[in-house]
Amino acid sequence: MVQENPLFRAYPKLSSIPWISVLNPPTPVHKMEELTRILDIGEIWVKRDDLTHETYGGNKLRKYEFVFADILKKNKKRILTQGSIGTNHGLATTIHAKRFGLKTHLFLLEQEPSPNVLENLLCHHHFGAKLSLLKNNFHRKLAVKVNLFFDRKAYSVVIGASSPLGTLGFVNAAFELKEQIDKKLMPEPDKIFITVGSLATCAGLVLGLELAQLKSQVIGIGVTDPSWSSKEATLDLATKALEIMRSKDLSIPDVSKKLSKRLIVDHAYFGGLYGKSTEEALEAIELAKEDGLKLEYVYTGKTLSGLIDYSRKSKISKNEVVLYWNTKSSADLSYYTKKTNYQDLPIKFHKFFEKVK
Ligand SMILES: Cc1ncc(COP(=O)(O)O)c(C=O)c1O
Numbered sequence: 001m002v003q004e005n006p007l008f009r010a011y012p013k014l015s016s017i018p019w020i021s022v023l024n025p026p027t028p029v030h031k032m033e034e035l036t037r038i039l040d041i042g043e044i045w046v047k048r049d050d051l052t053h054e055t056y057g058g059n060k061l062r063k064y065e066f067v068f069a070d071i072l073k074k075n076k077k078r079i080l081t082q083g084s085i086g087t088n089h090g091l092a093t094t095i096h097a098k099r100f101g102l103k104t105h106l107f108l109l110e111q112e113p114s115p116n117v118l119e120n121l122l123c124h125h126h127f128g129a130k131l132s133l134l135k136n137n138f139h140r141k142l143a144v145k146v147n148l149f150f151d152r153k154a155y156s157v158v159i160g161a162s163s164p165l166g167t168l169g170f171v172n173a174a175f176e177l178k179e180q181i182d183k184k185l186m187p188e189p190d191k192i193f194i195t196v197g198s199l200a201t202c203a204g205l206v207l208g209l210e211l212a213q214l215k216s217q218v219i220g221i222g223v224t225d226p227s228w229s230s231k232e233a234t235l236d237l238a239t240k241a242l243e244i245m246r247s248k249d250l251s252i253p254d255v256s257k258k259l260s261k262r263l264i265v266d267h268a269y270f271g272g273l274y275g276k277s278t279e280e281a282l283e284a285i286e287l288a289k290e291d292g293l294k295l296e297y298v299y300t301g302k303t304l305s306g307l308i309d310y311s312r313k314s315k316i317s318k319n320e321v322v323l324y325w326n327t328k329s330s331a332d333l334s335y336y337t338k339k340t341n342y343q344d345l346p347i348k349f350h351k352f353f354e355k356v357k
Contacts, residue, residue, distance in 0.1 A: 005065070006175035007168065008047070013249035017168070018069035022096055023052035023061040026176045029186045032324065034290035038057045042320045046188050046293065047177065050300075051331035052095070056123075058329035059201045060092035062173050063166030063201075067157060068100055070165055076155035080144050084275070085133070085352060087115025088299075088328065089160045096117040096231040105130040105147065105154075107140045108256055113352040116296055121349065122340040125332050133348045159199025167204040167241035174208020177323075181214070187322035189260040191215045191316060193307040195299045196220035196229045196265055201327060216323070221306040222267035223299050224274050231265040262278045268307045274298075280305035294330040298354050303327075 003009040004210040005019065028051060032044040063134055071079065079097050083090040085108045095102040106129045111117060124131055134140040157163075181188050192209075197200045204222040208331050209216050224227040239256040246252050271278035281301035288295045288304055295301045310316050343352040 006179050007170050007172040007208075010175050011040070011245070011249050011252060012125075013251075014146070014245060016248055017066065017244070018073045020066060020069040020072065020101075021066055022065045022335050023057070024054075024118070025052075026180055027051050029177075030322075032207045032291040032293075034183060035287055038287065038290075039308065041311045041316050041318060041322065042190075043187065043322070044307070045189065045321065045323045046291070047202055047323055047325045049173075050294070050326045050328055052329075056091055056092055056095045056329050056333070057171075057328035058088055060089050060161055061096060062169030062204075063163075063200055064092070064096055064169070065172070065183035066165045066168045067161050067163065068097070068102070071155045074155065075153075076102075077153040078103045078105060078151060078155070079157050079324075080105050080107065080147055081120075081157040081161075082140055083113070084109050084111035084117075084142060085349070086111055086120040086136050088120065090129065091120045091123055091127070092329070093157065093161070094124055095128045098127060103128070105132070107132050107143050108351075109134060109137065109140060111171060114275075116298070118342075118353060119333050119337050121345070121352065122337045122342060125345045126250060126336045126340040131346055131349060133346070160200060162198035162200035162237065164201075164237065164240035164244055167200040167207070167237055168244065170204025171211065171241060171245070172204075174205050174212050174214070178212040178214060179334075187321045188214060190320040191219055192216045192323045192325060193219050193221060193303055193310075195303045195327050196234060197224050197294050197299065199229060199234050199237050202263070202265070203234045204241060205325070206234070206259050207238040207242055207255070210251050210258055210262060211252065218260075219306065219310065220265040220318040220330055221269050221303040222265055223270055223302050226267045226270070229265065230268070231260075231263060234263065234265060235259050240247060266306060269302045269309065271302070274314040277350050278302065278305065280309065282322060284308055296328055300326055300328045
């Protein structure tokens with residue numbers, strides 16, 4: 001039987017784990033010719049996870065291939081999930097859950113209403129999410145618990161869909177990359193730069209690279225508070241994902257102790273506050289345009305600024321192949337935002353639009 005995804009092709013026994021196709025794989029890889037020339041290092045490549053789906057892409061869809069399948073298997077109908085008002089995760093959830101007949105309820109905290117944030121907030125509404133604004137994290141968690149208690153058809157998805165199950169999406173991504181390398185679509189990277197927020201993206205990648213026996217070292221650029229997006233927490237999540245895999249196929253080696261040496265988590269480009277821009281991120285966004293990439297400063301700009309700084313400080317040697325993993329959807333949402341009036345959102349959200357007028 002032909003297996004449906006690279007992970008199941010590598011380990012057919014894992015196909016007993018529920019999985020559903022959400023994205024259009026494989027996402028393209030290509031050389032960043034201009035950045036390679038400007039930084040004058042070996043070769044810089046990009047993995048275009050911004051293109052996982054034409055309506056709204058990004059990294060979350062990979063996690064949802066496993067998480068939606070679990071929700072559908074459990075016959076749940078409504079997703080409860082959390083974020084800040086501009087959450088990419090919430091938007092990916094809302095848009096793609098709808099494709100599977102699932103409704104989304106977002107429990108949100110305030111954040112600085114940048115144009116990007118407001119665009120996402122309008123789209124949450126446009127695509128049919130129910131929106132609740134909470135005062136703080138304690139209230140947000142409580143609200144989710146209460147809703148879960150009273151709704152037997154509800155399923156709570158953790159922030160960023162960064163559960164052990166969601167992490168398998170990025171183990172799968174590493175095997176997708178391996179297939180692209182085997183097909184000679186790109187050389188094997190020495191280093192991979194990726195964003196670390198709620199952890200599953202980096203955790204799954206590190207685990208997948210180890211299992212796929214690729215040599216790449218991972219430099220995870222932390223964009224949330226270091227106490228949250230730590231190396232230890234990332235490795236812990238990777239180990240939990242490995243436990244799921246080994247519960248289905250004991251021939252999968254226990255590589256948990258080997259993961260640490262392949263991973264650096266670096267918060268030097270965080271800028272002290274989640275969502276705050278940095279000069280370096282803004283420079284990275286400008287440079288990325290030369291290679292046709294549309295980045296932003298909360299996640300992907302900071303990550304590329306890390307890559308640029310590593311190269312300027314000679315932490316990347318001249319002949320190395322570096323892969324930059326672009327995790328933010330580049331889909332144009334203006335069609336939807338133009339059709340949405342902020343006054344149609346629940347009244348508590350109007351102030352964010354009125355602030356910037
Ligand atoms: C665009 C983007 N890139 C990267 C990340 C980080 O991924 P993860 O939350 O799995 O660490 C996030 C979310 O936090 C994101 O929204």
